[in-house]
Amino acid sequence: NAGVTQTPKFRILKIGQSMTLQCTQDMNHNYMYWYRQDPGMGLKLIYYSVGAGITDKGEVPNGYNVSRSTTEDFPLRLELAAPSQTSVYFCASTQTGGSYEQYFGPGTRLTVT
Amino acid sequence: AQSVTQLGSHVSVSEGALVLLRCNYSSSVPPYLFWYVQYPNQGLQLLLKYTSAATLVKGINGFEAEFKKSETSFHLTKPSAHMSDAAEYFCAVSDYSSASKIIFGSGTRLSIRP
Numbered sequence: 001n002a003g004v005t006q007t008p009k010f011r012i013l014k015i016g017q018s019m020t021l022q023c024t025q026d027m028n029h030n031y032m033y034w035y036r037q038d039p040g041m042g043l044k045l046i047y048y049s050v051g052a053g054i055t056d057k058g059e060v061p062n063g064y065n066v067s068r069s070t071t072e073d074f075p076l077r078l079e080l081a082a083p084s085q086t087s088v089y090f091c092a093s094t095q096t097g098g099s100y101e102q103y104f105g106p107g108t109r110l111t112v113t
Numbered sequence: 114a115q116s117v118t119q120l121g122s123h124v125s126v127s128e129g130a131l132v133l134l135r136c137n138y139s140s141s142v143p144p145y146l147f148w149y150v151q152y153p154n155q156g157l158q159l160l161l162k163y164t165s166a167a168t169l170v171k172g173i174n175g176f177e178a179e180f181k182k183s184e185t186s187f188h189l190t191k192p193s194a195h196m197s198d199a200a201e202y203f204c205a206v207s208d209y210s211s212a213s214k215i216i217f218g219s220g221t222r223l224s225i226r227p
Contacts, residue, residue: 004156031213040122042203042217043157058214090156094213100145100164102215104156 002026004105006091012111013081021076021108023091031094032074033058033102034066036087043090049074081112115140117206119218127226132176132191134221136204139185146187147205147215148178157203163187174198199225 007022025032030051035043045058049068063085065077074093078085088109092102120135138144145164149157161172168180174197178189187204204218 033214040219042117042219045214048214092157096213100207100213101147101159101162102157102213104158106156107154 004091004093004103006089006105006108008108009106010109012113013078015081015083015112017081018077018079019081019110021078021089021091021110023074023076023105024072025074025091025093025103026072027093027095027103028071029093029095029103030071031096032068033092033094034064034074034076035090035092036060036085037090037107038087046076046089078110083112086110086112115144115206115216117204117216117218119202119204119221121221122219123222123224125224125226126194128196129193132189132194132198132223134189134202134204134223136178136187136189136218137185138187138204138206140206145207146178146180147207148172148176148187148189149203149205149217151201151203151220153200160189160202194223194225196225196227199223 004025033048034046044060047066049055088107090107091105094102116139118137147162148160151157161170163180171177176191201220203220205215207215
């Protein structure tokens, strides 16, 4: 099992550009999450999904979009990147009815200049 | 609403000394509580979790935490620090009434002095 994988590991964007952060899990988990981590801060939930075709906003959704067409994949789309979106982005997954542990990917470090 | 407060953004201890990282939570329902560890340039890894069974929870790498309802605390301890324990530690809370969402504290960076 690879667990949760994220690509790319690093990316530099110019203001106004767009990009998609990829997240894939091979554990057949139904719940998936996107977080951002700013320096000295905890994790803030951006979006989450309770299953294929179902997504919902978290604490800080503005400037982002998601889709969940399959159980495995949960891409995060940034439209019109802004310096405030400079952060480290983590994808996570869990299976309801299990141990409630969230499994995290290694993260994507994004810089917007 | 649930919340988590971690006291001390940075804790420094000598190798071999006791590690104590503090966490207080707020929850209107019985909580599930977690400690995660993040090594540099890596994702978060679960250290231990409390899910309403035993109040003293043992985790990986010799860490343990005690759930104290009267104090709304879930402090993380380790009797003897190792250099390899240097990392960022996050306390988190969830009631699992809403899509298994977890609320994270702001983190405590643990440094180990030789």
